[in-house]
Amino acid sequence: MSSINGGGKTYSDSDRADTPTRKRGPKRRVSRFKGLGFLIGFLGLFFFVNWWMHSRLNHPDLGANLTDSFTNSTPSLVFKEDLRNITKVNKPTKTAFGRLLKLAAHALAEGQNKPEPKGLWEEPHALASNWKPCAEERDWEPSEGNNGYIMFTANGGLNQQRVAVCNAVAVARLLNATLVLPKFMYSSVWRDVSQFGDIYQEEHFINYLKPDIHIVKELPEELRSLDLDAIDSVITDEDIMKEARPSFYRKNILPILLRNKVLHFVGFGNRLAFDPVPFELQRLRCRCNFYALQFVPKIQKAGSVILQRIRQNSSYGGLLDSYLVGPYAQKMKGKNASKVPKYLSLHLRFEIDMVAHSLCEFGGGEEEKKELEAYRQIHFPALTVLTKSEKLPSPADLRSEGLCPLTPEEAVLMLAALGFNRKTHIFLAGAQIYGGPSRLTSLMSLYPHLVTKENLLSPSELEPFKNFSSQLAALDFIGCTASTAFAMTDSGSQLSALVSGYRMYFGGGQMPTIRPNKRRLADIFLKNSTIEWKVFEQRVRKAVRQTKRVHRRPTARSIYRHPRCKECMCLLE
Known part of the structure; x- marks a missing residue:
C-alpha cells in the first residue's frame, strides 16, 4: 500500500478521554445529567442547522438527488460482460x-462570509489578453484535392476523435487530396454508435473549410466497389509512427x-507531429478545431439549458457561449462579464480506465x-504483461513523482486550500467515478452546490443522449469550457487539454484554468x-x-492544448 494511503489519523482515536470511576453524590449526579442534556440539545441544534444549510444551498431546480445521478447516470465506460462480475468496489474506501x-x-x-482570495477567479490578465485569435486568417489558395480521396475512421472517445479530425484535415491538405466526411470507429469500451453528423454540423464543416480543402460526404460511385485491402490502400496506426x-x-x-486514388486511414489518431509543420498547415489545424467543428x-x-441553470437562470450569458451553443446563447447585456454568475467547473479524471x-x-x-x-x-493486456516481466516503480514512487491521478479527496482539499468557499457553484464533468457515489462524499459535503449534467437536465431532456457517451461528453465539454x-485534476486528460485550449483561445485572458502540479502536490499531501x-x-x-x-x-x-503560438494566435506587442 502506498505511504500516502497509510499515515492518516482521526480525532476520534486521539481525542478520546477516560472517564473517572470514583463514586459521586446525588448533587453531582444531577449536575452531570444537566450538562449531558445541554450537550445533547446543542448537538441536536447543530445537526438541524447543518441540515437546513445544506437544503438551502442546493439549487431549487436541480431535479433528482445528486447521489442518485451518480448511481443511475449513463456510464462513461462500459465493461465487457466478464468484467461486470468483477467490478464491485462501490463502498467507502480508506x-x-x-x-x-x-x-x-x-x-x-x-470563511463562509469572508472574501475569497484576490485573483482566485482571474488569469494574469495583462499578459494573457495580449494574445488574440487569428487562426481564421488564410494566406493560400484552396486545394483542388485532385490527387485522390482520403477516408479516415477515428477511434477513441469524443476528444480523441476531435483531434483526429483536425489532423486528418491537415493531412488531406498536405497531400492535395479530397477528404471524405470523417467516420467514427465503434468501440467495445465506449459502445457509442454516434457518427460525425450526430455530433458536429456537417454542412458547416464542409463549407467553412472550403477555402482550404475539398470535402465530400462519400466516395464517388466508381470507387466504392474497390477492395481497399487488396490494393493496399488501408493504412492503420501500425503503418504510421506516432507524430x-x-x-x-x-x-x-x-x-x-x-x-490507387483512394486511401483509408483506420484508427487514425495522434499520427501527425506538431513540429516541424509548415505555418499555414499548422494554422489550418487550429482553424478546424476552433471554428469548423x-x-x-x-x-x-x-x-444552453445546462449553462442557464448552473447560472441560476441569469439573463446574462458567458463570454464563450456563442462559440459553444450558437443561436441558443444567452446574449450578454452590454458585454458586462462581471454580472454573469460565477461557477467553477471540475474535470475529475478518476474513472476506472485512468485508475x-x-x-x-x-x-x-x-x-x-x-x-x-x-x-x-x-483493456490493457500489454500493460499486464509489462507488470509481470519488468520491475516497475512502486505505487508509492509513482505517487511521489506526481504520476497518479488526483483522488476526489485530494481534489476537494486543493479547491478548499485555494479559497473557493462553500457557496461556490461547481459543475462536475463526468459521473462514473471509480468507487461509486461514496467516493464523492467529501466533495459533496464541503461543496453542496456541486452538480452534474444529470442534475441540471430533466430525464426527458437527457433521454435523447442516453447511451451515447460521446454526445454526453459534448455536454460536459460545453459545461466546462463556458465556466468562469x-x-x-490530470493534465494528461484529452478533455482537460481541449477545454483549457479552447478557453485560452477565445477567453481573452479572462478565463483561468487551474492546472495542479501533481508532483508538488504529492509532496504536500504526504505530510497530511x-x-x-x-x-x-x-x-x-x-x-x-x-x-x-x-x-x-x-x-x-x-496546438489544441497550447494555442498561444504565432500559427493560432497573434501577440500584440
Missing part, C-alpha cells in the same frame, strides 16, 4: 486525509494515394488490487498527518499559482 478534511471543513465554515512528420506522408503515403443543434440546445492504467493504489486494499488487475487484463474558472491548515493553504496556492503563468506553446506540444 482515506489518509481524514484529519485534513476536517480542517478543510472547519476553514470553509469559518510522424509531414515528410513521412509525402514520402510513404503520397505514392500510394497517387497509384460546431456541435449539432440538439447538443447546443441542451448545452487502472496508472498502476497506483487508492485505499481499496486487496479488493481494489484484484479489480484493477482484472480490468487491465481485459476550470479546474482539472502533521501539516497545519494555514501552511497547507500557502503551499497549495504557491504550487498552483506557478502553473498559471502565461507562455508560448512549447516546441512539439499540442
Whole structure:
C-alpha cells in the first residue's frame, strides 16, 4: 500500500478521554445529567442547522438527488460482460486525509462570509489578453484535392476523435487530396454508435473549410466497389509512427494515394507531429478545431439549458457561449462579464480506465488490487504483461513523482486550500467515478452546490443522449469550457487539454484554468498527518499559482492544448 494511503489519523482515536470511576453524590449526579442534556440539545441544534444549510444551498431546480445521478447516470465506460462480475468496489474506501478534511471543513465554515482570495477567479490578465485569435486568417489558395480521396475512421472517445479530425484535415491538405466526411470507429469500451453528423454540423464543416480543402460526404460511385485491402490502400496506426512528420506522408503515403486514388486511414489518431509543420498547415489545424467543428443543434440546445441553470437562470450569458451553443446563447447585456454568475467547473479524471492504467493504489486494499488487475487484463493486456516481466516503480514512487491521478479527496482539499468557499457553484464533468457515489462524499459535503449534467437536465431532456457517451461528453465539454474558472485534476486528460485550449483561445485572458502540479502536490499531501491548515493553504496556492503563468506553446506540444503560438494566435506587442 502506498505511504500516502497509510499515515492518516482521526480525532476520534486521539481525542478520546477516560472517564473517572470514583463514586459521586446525588448533587453531582444531577449536575452531570444537566450538562449531558445541554450537550445533547446543542448537538441536536447543530445537526438541524447543518441540515437546513445544506437544503438551502442546493439549487431549487436541480431535479433528482445528486447521489442518485451518480448511481443511475449513463456510464462513461462500459465493461465487457466478464468484467461486470468483477467490478464491485462501490463502498467507502480508506482515506489518509481524514484529519485534513476536517480542517478543510472547519476553514470553509469559518470563511463562509469572508472574501475569497484576490485573483482566485482571474488569469494574469495583462499578459494573457495580449494574445488574440487569428487562426481564421488564410494566406493560400484552396486545394483542388485532385490527387485522390482520403477516408479516415477515428477511434477513441469524443476528444480523441476531435483531434483526429483536425489532423486528418491537415493531412488531406498536405497531400492535395479530397477528404471524405470523417467516420467514427465503434468501440467495445465506449459502445457509442454516434457518427460525425450526430455530433458536429456537417454542412458547416464542409463549407467553412472550403477555402482550404475539398470535402465530400462519400466516395464517388466508381470507387466504392474497390477492395481497399487488396490494393493496399488501408493504412492503420501500425503503418504510421506516432507524430510522424509531414515528410513521412509525402514520402510513404503520397505514392500510394497517387497509384490507387483512394486511401483509408483506420484508427487514425495522434499520427501527425506538431513540429516541424509548415505555418499555414499548422494554422489550418487550429482553424478546424476552433471554428469548423460546431456541435449539432440538439447538443447546443441542451448545452444552453445546462449553462442557464448552473447560472441560476441569469439573463446574462458567458463570454464563450456563442462559440459553444450558437443561436441558443444567452446574449450578454452590454458585454458586462462581471454580472454573469460565477461557477467553477471540475474535470475529475478518476474513472476506472485512468485508475487502472496508472498502476497506483487508492485505499481499496486487496479488493481494489484484484479489480484493477482484472480490468487491465481485459483493456490493457500489454500493460499486464509489462507488470509481470519488468520491475516497475512502486505505487508509492509513482505517487511521489506526481504520476497518479488526483483522488476526489485530494481534489476537494486543493479547491478548499485555494479559497473557493462553500457557496461556490461547481459543475462536475463526468459521473462514473471509480468507487461509486461514496467516493464523492467529501466533495459533496464541503461543496453542496456541486452538480452534474444529470442534475441540471430533466430525464426527458437527457433521454435523447442516453447511451451515447460521446454526445454526453459534448455536454460536459460545453459545461466546462463556458465556466468562469476550470479546474482539472490530470493534465494528461484529452478533455482537460481541449477545454483549457479552447478557453485560452477565445477567453481573452479572462478565463483561468487551474492546472495542479501533481508532483508538488504529492509532496504536500504526504505530510497530511502533521501539516497545519494555514501552511497547507500557502503551499497549495504557491504550487498552483506557478502553473498559471502565461507562455508560448512549447516546441512539439499540442496546438489544441497550447494555442498561444504565432500559427493560432497573434501577440500584440
